[in-house]
Amino acid sequence: MIPPLDVGGFTPLSTTDWPGQLAAVVFVQGCPWRCHYCHNPSLQPRQPPCGRDTHTWGKVLDTLRQRQGLLDGVVFSGGEPTLDAALVPAMHEVRELGFQVGLHTAGLYPQRLASVLPLVDWVALDIKTEFEDYKAITSVPRSGEPVRESLALVLGSGKAHELRTTWHPELLSEATLLRMARMLQAAGARHWVLQGYRATPLTEAALGPGERMPPDALVARLRLVGPTLSVR
Numbered sequence: 001m002i003p004p005l006d007v008g009g010f011t012p013l014s015t016t017d018w019p020g021q022l023a024a025v026v027f028v029q030g031c032p033w034r035c036h037y038c039h040n041p042s043l044q045p046r047q048p049p050c051g052r053d054t055h056t057w058g059k060v061l062d063t064l065r066q067r068q069g070l071l072d073g074v075v076f077s078g079g080e081p082t083l084d085a086a087l088v089p090a091m092h093e094v095r096e097l098g099f100q101v102g103l104h105t106a107g108l109y110p111q112r113l114a115s116v117l118p119l120v121d122w123v124a125l126d127i128k129t130e131f132e133d134y135k136a137i138t139s140v141p142r143s144g145e146p147v148r149e150s151l152a153l154v155l156g157s158g159k160a161h162e163l164r165t166t167w168h169p170e171l172l173s174e175a176t177l178l179r180m181a182r183m184l185q186a187a188g189a190r191h192w193v194l195q196g197y198r199a200t201p202l203t204e205a206a207l208g209p210g211e212r213m214p215p216d217a218l219v220a221r222l223r224l225v226g227p228t229l230s231v232r
Contacts, residue, residue, distance in 0.1 A: 004057040005086040006030065008043045008079055012063055013071070018102045018122060019162070021072040026060055026090075028081040033106065033138040035128070037166055037203055043079035057090065064097055073100035073121065081105060082112040091119040107150030108143070114153055122160040125150060127184070127192075129165075130176055137171060155188050163189050163227075167214045168197040168207055174218055181226025189227040194219065196231070 008029030011017070017025045030046035038044070064074065074094045081087050082105055091101050100121040105113060107125050117123070128137045131144030154161050163184060165172070177194075184192055196213035214231060223229050 075102035
């Protein structure tokens, strides 16, 4: 018997987590990576901290039933949603309610990603840097190898997708981004999103306050060699 999905947070309405769609967002608890710019560090431990407000999967389903006909879909985010064995049954339940299914993933678990892709209408996959250099972002050795496989799975699935990279000048050089752009173009990617760094209280000490947005000249060069690029 698989335990219910471990829900670390829930947003009943979002207009940004699935572009062009009105969606609820389910944040799944747990992620083994420790990315320097992580916006959701409270979702990293598999067991949530004591005293945090908890959301149960049953309560999420109750809310979704009340929003049938009002929402287009449900996005499973995290944390890392493919970490949870209950993701497949949870997606089935969402589809049975008539919602489309979106997925945010960092590509940590290719085999689990392959099992959920048939249930997904749209997927956003993080491509954090060149695969050989992932440890510099995630603090985990060889963490880029499963992402290489996950990228091939997403592109081979034919599913609507976006590939997302968070930019900070101290973490991604111009040369690195240009190589990434060429790699994604050669792999057959259709939509790449470059996200600016946005500071949190926990990231300010290491990466600085405020926002870091990629310069226009850099974006123009990337567009010459890579897939269709949006800046967010």
